Amino acid sequence: MRLEYRLEPDWPVQAWLAxxxxxxxxxxxxxxxxxxxxxxxxxxxxxxxxxGNFDQTDxxxxxxxxxxxxxxxxxxSGATVDRIQSIAVTAEEGRPASTLVSNSLACLLAVAGxxxxxxxxxxxxxxxxxxxxLKKYKRSLDTSKGSAQLWYFNNVAxxxxxxxxxxxxxxxxxxxAFEPYHEFLDSSMARVAANAADxxxxxxxxxxxxxxxxxxSTTVGTIASRHGLREIITVDEARTHDDDSGIEAARHLGLxxxxxxxxxxRKQHMPEVSFLTADGxxxxxxxxxxxxxxxxxxxxxxxxxxxxxxxxxxxPDSHLxxxxxxxxxxxxxxxxxxxxxxxxxxxxxxxxxxxxxHEVVAISRRPDMKAWDVPxxxxxxxxxxxxxxxxxxxxxxxxxxxxGSVLEPVLSDSSRPDYNAWCxxxxxxxxxxxxxVRKAIRSLPPGARGRIxxxxxxxxxxxxxxxxxxxxxxxxxxxYRPAGAAPSHANALxxxxxxxGENILRQEAGKEVVAMAM
Numbered sequence: 001m002r003l004e005y006r007l008e009p010d011w012p013v014q015a016w017l018a019x020x021x022x023x024x025x026x027x028x029x030x031x032x033x034x035x036x037x038x039x040x041x042x043x044x045x046x047x048x049x050x051x052g053n054f055d056q057t058d059x060x061x062x063x064x065x066x067x068x069x070x071x072x073x074x075x076x077s078g079a080t081v082d083r084i085q086s087i088a089v090t091a092e093e094g095r096p097a098s099t100l101v102s103n104s105l106a107c108l109l110a111v112a113g114x115x116x117x118x119x120x121x122x123x124x125x126x127x128x129x130x131x132x133x134l135k136k137y138k139r140s141l142d143t144s145k146g147s148a149q150l151w152y153f154n155n156v157a158x159x160x161x162x163x164x165x166x167x168x169x170x171x172x173x174x175x176x177a178f179e180p181y182h183e184f185l186d187s188s189m190a191r192v193a194a195n196a197a198d199x200x201x202x203x204x205x206x207x208x209x210x211x212x213x214x215x216x217s218t219t220v221g222t223i224a225s226r227h228g229l230r231e232i233i234t235v236d237e238a239r240t241h242d243d244d245s246g247i248e249a250a251r252h253l254g255l256x257x258x259x260x261x262x263x264x265x266r267k268q269h270m271p272e273v274s275f276l277t278a279d280g281x282x283x284x285x286x287x288x289x290x291x292x293x294x295x296x297x298x299x300x301x302x303x304x305x306x307x308x309x310x311x312x313x314x315x316p317d318s319h320l321x322x323x324x325x326x327x328x329x330x331x332x333x334x335x336x337x338x339x340x341x342x343x344x345x346x347x348x349x350x351x352x353x354x355x356x357x358h359e360v361v362a363i364s365r366r367p368d369m370k371a372w373d374v375p376x377x378x379x380x381x382x383x384x385x386x387x388x389x390x391x392x393x394x395x396x397x398x399x400x401x402x403x404g405s406v407l408e409p410v411l412s413d414s415s416r417p418d419y420n421a422w423c424x425x426x427x428x429x430x431x432x433x434x435x436x437v438r439k440a441i442r443s444l445p446p447g448a449r450g451r452i453x454x455x456x457x458x459x460x461x462x463x464x465x466x467x468x469x470x471x472x473x474x475x476x477x478x479x480y481r482p483a484g485a486a487p488s489h490a491n492a493l494x495x496x497x498x499x500x501g502e503n504i505l506r507q508e509a510g511k512e513v514v515a516m517a518m
Contacts, residue, residue: 081332133324216305264289276472
């Protein structure tokens with residue numbers, strides 16, 4: 001078996017698609033995908049980059065594939081904030097039967113010529129099942145060309161005939177007490193940072209963090225500040241409009257905060273498309289405002305920290321093994337398509353060693369952690385000990401639980417006309433009903449709005465919101481049209497931003513700037 005590469009300069013810079021056949025795999029890819037004779041990736045991991053052994057670790061973010069003997073091992077992220085997907089396609093004129101694998105669902109469907117049902121209501125619910133764990137999520141997506149398979153966390157091997165799931169390596173680690181667990185996080189961060197900056201890369205990666213006033217991102221930023229992290233993204237306010245910036249903690253860690261407006265995404269044209277394509281929710285769309293800072297970076301995030309660093313994440317079962325990686329919510333997953341265009345890797349640190357969460361929870365409940373166990377329900381002793389020991393004052397973080405995600409039940413003004421036209425083409429009603437509901441909700445007292453919104457926008461009550469995903473996947477798929485096909489205005493703008501971002505990176509590296517016709 002061999003790898004063949006074909007550059008797709010107009011694709012999102014980190015997108016790839018593998019056309020798997022019996023004796024070879026043809027890999028089409030964007031400009032920032034690293035390619036080698038035996039492997040390719042847009043990934044970072046805890047090993048030497050030149051060795052390309054990202055298939056032999058569970059500490060990996062991004063995606064790629066590695067030839068091993070007569071098989072090609074596809075590697076998704078070691079966190080359920082990302083995935084790869086596949087579909088078997090039958091022989092057609094000019095193309096033999098093959099299996100397609102991609103890190104982009106939109107790319108996979110567009111190249112396969114597959115569509116999803118425009119009138120199926122439960123895509124959001126189906127994608128949300130990943131929170132149940134690796135053995136209980138809905139693994140397939142029905143399309144006009146058959147079922148597409150969704151692969152999270154575990155590796156997948158192509159042997160020339162079919163795909164087989166392989167569990168990621170799970171090496172023995174000492175999580176018996178705070179000190180060895182902290183050393184594991186610290187040493188893993190050092191290796192990941194070295195991998196990102198390795199001169200053997202064609203496209204070296206920098207580090208950027210996120211920080212809020214909460215526990216998880218503060219903990220990640222504290223660990224990474226010892227290993228080259230210098231800048232950190234923070235949002236000006238939480239969903240409740242409380243200050244959630246994390247600036248004070250960043251100052252104590254010596255990190256430069258980059259403050260982005262939580263509502264800034266609204267100024268973009270059709271800003272929800274790439275986020276909705278991931279899981280039909282788009283709750284992380286505020287990161288759209290930060291994309292100029294994310295290009296060419298490993299973004300260190302704290303997704304899943306609520307579970308692994310909590311004292312009782314699963315109630316009475318918290319001391320039992322949970323190798324399925326069960327989550328509280330799917331936060332972070334909405335960036336799996338956006339990041340391919342923006343050109344960054346979402347590296348969620350709390351997932352490191354997460355299959356042994358019961359051991360980490362036991363650390364939080366040890367008697368020697370009581371000094372960092374604050375009163376109330378919002379206490380994460382491991383986080384507090386790491387940050388406070390590094391000099392972050394107790395009052396600077398973890399005061400109360402806030403949330404920055406966007407729970408917008410309707411589309412932005414720039415997206416709505418296109419979506420409404422799409423609905424009319426597919427015979428979908430509901431915009432009038434939706435306008436009436438939104439107007440009624442705005443007239444209610446603030447305390448009642450959330451309950452009424454949930455009543456009308458939950459899965460039980462039909463709403464025009466139910467079809468955001470099929471609309472978005474169709475729009476996103478336009479990025480992968482064959483050469484010469486006319487893209488929509490929104491995706492033409494996206495391609496233009498991709499080119500601008502690449503020029504910025506060339507300038508920063510001291511290389512020749514390629515002129516772009518405006």
